[in-house]
Each structure stands twice: as C-alpha cells, then as structure tokens.
Amino acid sequence: MELFKCLFGVVLVFVSACDVTAQPYWTLPLQKHQPPLPSRLPQQPLKVPPPSAPSDKCQVGESEKIQCGTSDIAAEQCESINCCFDGQQCYYGKAVTVQCTRDGQFVVVVAQAATLPHISVDSVSLLETNNPSCTPVGVTSAFAIFQFPVTACGTTIKEEDGYVVYENHMSSSYEVGIGPRGSITRDSHFELLFQCRYSGATVEALVMEVNAVPPPVPVAAAGPLRAELRLGNGQCHSKGCVEEEAAYSSFYTPANYPITKMLREPVYVEVRILERSDPNIILTLEHCWATSTPNPHSLPQWDLLVDGCPYHDDRYITTVVPVDGSSGLPYPSHYKRFIIKLFTFVDQTTFTSQKDMVFIHCATAVCYPSRTNSCEQPCHRQRRAVAAVRKVSSNQRALVSSREVILIEQKTTSAPNTKSK
Structure with missing residues (x-):
C-alpha cells in the first residue's frame, strides 16, 4: 500500500474579529525544538461577545495551556476574545481561535482536538507555504499557532459593505492508502477560511461552521435468503x-x-x-x-x-x-x-x-x-x-x-x- 499526503477540506469555519486597546501576548509551554517567538508581540484582539462554547473546550491540561492575552487580563475580557479563564490564567481552548489585531495581524490558534479524529497540528498549513514567515510561529503537541500580517501569505483583499476585508485559508494534510481497486483515508480533513474586517467606526465578528451533509435517504442492499x-x-x-x-x-x-x-x-x-x-x-x-x-x-x-x-x-x-x-x-x-x-x-x-x-x-x-x-x-x-x-x-x-x-x-x-x- 502506497501512502501519500494530500490536502482537502470538509470542515469550513469563517471567522472575523478585531481589537481593543490593551496589548496582551501569548506564551507557549516549554517544548523541545520550539520555534522562536515573534520579535513583535501582537496587540489585543477586538472584543466580541463571549461564546457559549462546549463545556469541554476549556478542559486543557496544565502542561498544554498557552497564554492568551496579558497575565493580568480579567475573566470577562478573556472570554470576550474567545479564550478560557481558570481563575488565574487566560488560555486558548480546544478549538479554532482566530483573532485580528489593531496593527493588522492575523493570530490563528488551531487545537489538535478541534476535530474528531484529532488532527496532527504539524500537518496544518496556509496555502502559501513557500514563505518561511507563513509557517507556524509556535507548535506544541496540542496546538499550532500562526501569526502573520493581514497583507501577507496569500491573503486576498476586497471591500464589502464599507469594510476592508482580508481573507485567508489554511488546511491540513492527510494520509491516503492506495489499494488495487480503490483508495481510502481515516484522517480528519480540516479546512479553515478566516477573515479580518476593518472599518472606520464599526467591527463585525462572525463565526460560521459547515459540517457534513445530512444523512441521505436510506438505501437498502439486496442480501441472500440464507x-x-x-x-x-x-x-x-x-x-x-x-x-x-x-x-x-x-x-x-x-x-x-x-x-x-x-x-x-x-x-x-x-x-x-x-x-x-x-x-x-x-x-x-x-x-x-x-x-x-x-x-x-x-x-x-x-x-x-x-x-x-x-x-x-x-x-x-x-x-x-x-x-x-x-x-x-x-x-x-x-x-x-x-x-x-x-x-x-x-x-x-x-x-x-x-x-x-x-x-x-x-x-x-x-x-x-x-x-x-x-x-x-x-x-x-x-x-x-x-x-x-x-x-x-x-x-x-x-x-x-x-x-x-x-x-x-x-x-x-x-x-x-x-x-x-
């Protein structure tokens, strides 16, 4: 059986958010072979209403927590930027988090547990992969973190209803088994379409998830009598x-x-x-x-x-x-x-x-x-x-x-x- 890596997406998530005035940062737990952190820290993502995320989203092990925001961020502000708060620390949950900063940066955090079966976070990449600045700025066993300018890494720009919209796209690779009469995969297929929307006075945040199609009408296969x-x-x-x-x-x-x-x-x-x-x-x-x-x-x-x-x-x-x-x-x-x-x-x-x-x-x-x-x-x-x-x-x-x-x-x-x- 030959094994190949390919790109395909069946999970589509559309996200946009912008910033407030504080200047937080994120930090990774210590890992071997961890990439260097960016020299310039991102500014605070804009406030959006706190999501009613699944209860297990915030069940992240202590060794896997990645700080979201400043060390003195309040619980309400932490939740407003779609992160989790444990009473002491604001951290990213087991989901996909997209943030847009005031100085024009994308911050995208993809959790291994964002899909079932779990994806391999080191298989997630932006479509433009030739530029070293478009690779993850941090990777752990449970998360991949991307940070890059909204004008870079293949981002498209358009105007829409008074907003300047910056849109990009990432997906994960998966393994395909090649047989003599067909090919299969057992890996999750992950695809993310995300946006930052900027205007002079207002900000709009929208999250849209598209899952598998509804079950078809049952189809019976003929079987033997005995x-x-x-x-x-x-x-x-x-x-x-x-x-x-x-x-x-x-x-x-x-x-x-x-x-x-x-x-x-x-x-x-x-x-x-x-x-x-x-x-x-x-x-x-x-x-x-x-x-x-x-x-x-x-x-x-x-x-x-x-x-x-x-x-x-x-x-x-x-x-x-x-x-x-x-x-x-x-x-x-x-x-x-x-x-x-x-x-x-x-x-x-x-x-x-x-x-x-x-x-x-x-x-x-x-x-x-x-x-x-x-x-x-x-x-x-x-x-x-x-x-x-x-x-x-x-x-x-x-x-x-x-x-x-x-x-x-x-x-x-x-x-x-x-x-x-």
Whole structure:
C-alpha cells in the first residue's frame, strides 16, 4: 500500500474579529525544538461577545495551556476574545481561535482536538507555504499557532459593505492508502477560511461552521435468503466489560439506518447462517470488502478480508473476532465476526474525498469438514487448504451486504455565530 499526503477540506469555519486597546501576548509551554517567538508581540484582539462554547473546550491540561492575552487580563475580557479563564490564567481552548489585531495581524490558534479524529497540528498549513514567515510561529503537541500580517501569505483583499476585508485559508494534510481497486483515508480533513474586517467606526465578528451533509435517504442492499450481514451496536455499561464482546450483544435494526459513524470509529460486523440447525457445517468468509455504493461490484473498493484473513496492506488491520462455545450461541460455527476502523473513499486522481457512504460486502460459503478439510481458515494456511475450502457448490455460497449506509460524520469545535458593532 502506497501512502501519500494530500490536502482537502470538509470542515469550513469563517471567522472575523478585531481589537481593543490593551496589548496582551501569548506564551507557549516549554517544548523541545520550539520555534522562536515573534520579535513583535501582537496587540489585543477586538472584543466580541463571549461564546457559549462546549463545556469541554476549556478542559486543557496544565502542561498544554498557552497564554492568551496579558497575565493580568480579567475573566470577562478573556472570554470576550474567545479564550478560557481558570481563575488565574487566560488560555486558548480546544478549538479554532482566530483573532485580528489593531496593527493588522492575523493570530490563528488551531487545537489538535478541534476535530474528531484529532488532527496532527504539524500537518496544518496556509496555502502559501513557500514563505518561511507563513509557517507556524509556535507548535506544541496540542496546538499550532500562526501569526502573520493581514497583507501577507496569500491573503486576498476586497471591500464589502464599507469594510476592508482580508481573507485567508489554511488546511491540513492527510494520509491516503492506495489499494488495487480503490483508495481510502481515516484522517480528519480540516479546512479553515478566516477573515479580518476593518472599518472606520464599526467591527463585525462572525463565526460560521459547515459540517457534513445530512444523512441521505436510506438505501437498502439486496442480501441472500440464507445468510445475513449485520452490525453490532452493544455498549459496555459495567466495570470489567469487554467492548468487543458487548458490541455483539445487540444489533442495529432497519429503523436505525442510515448509521452515522466517525472516521476510525470501530464498526462491528457479524455474518451468520440463517435457517440452518446442522451443528457440523461451518461458515467461511472467502472475501470481504467495502464499496461506496450498494452495488458490491462497483468501484472503488477496499479489501477487508482476503481468504478469511485481514487485508495486510491496510495500516488499520481488520480484527477477526473468534466465535466459539463461550459466545453462548447455539451454533458458533455458523457465525463470523470482525471489526474494521471506518474510512472514507478518496478519488485516486485528485486525492479528494469521493463518497461519504460505505457498504460492506462478504462472499460466504458453507463448508462441510472432512478428514482432508477442516474448514478452518488460518492465515498461515497452505494453498492446498485454500483450494479445499473453495470447492463448494454454488447453492452453498452467498453474497451478503450491509443493509444500508454508514454515513461518515466529522466533528469540529468552534464558537457559534456572533455579531458585534
């Protein structure tokens, strides 16, 4: 599997704010290989109404706090510039904070926890990357800080309703896995469009967040009569509970679809034989894969299991869950279970996200054990054993698919819409 880095954005945040008269600064916690701080400290961002941010936005570890404003800034003033106050210190929260200074500077602070899954802060960059002054002025394990003049780093300038508007754009890179029949990613895609709006007498602050599109109308994939693929939704509610076991204690019903999941979130898959009570037969999974449409033969595709074993060219290897007598099932050999980490398909030419829908398919077979064929599918088996498993009549084969859509949803943390004049 080849690995590439590419740029694409699905989270759009539009921010503008300006300054007051005090002159605060920000400071980073001590880090190894920390870039030098700018020689000229930014002036105070303009006051905007305090945001009603999520309660966990300010849950930042002491070692990760970055000072926002002067050391003597008051709580009200700290919150008015979209920062957090713990009674002693004003600091940046786990979100995206954009500030505009009176002397014409952008200050943009991006938290690792701004998206789920978390982004790598060292992958965030402005679109103009050739200029050294457009790289982050500070990076920690949890935050990336950018500070640059509003006229630099590819900023566009326009006039709008009496304001002079300075607009710029940043995004994060992400890793793409290239397979023989499709490409995927499990990394968050982050894109930020931000503005500073200046006028002679008034200032306007606006924050707008655009998330994933609403779930589509459920689409059903046809399945066989004698086998079924379903997704577990059980959860642990007691101490000592094993998540992999609890997940298969209950399953999504047709009324639950489309199912919404996040990138890298585990998806618990079960395939079972229906309407059979022969304890001697064994279900085998010859091949399991994913597509972006209900059609199992459509492209792109991504392999999950090959000859019953995890696809080895995936960085997030599919986990096969053993099903034996301890499962409490009447016929454990009629079941196969595995866990995947959710992904989205990527266009192989542009490396942009192609589809937000993932359908799971498995080619199954019923195997009758004998002295020459145990029907087991150990991943280190010889070719002879593979051939023995595949010698099954067509009426003992079935193609099963996930009933409907898994819609990928990405979360981001930012302030709500605000306006101040």
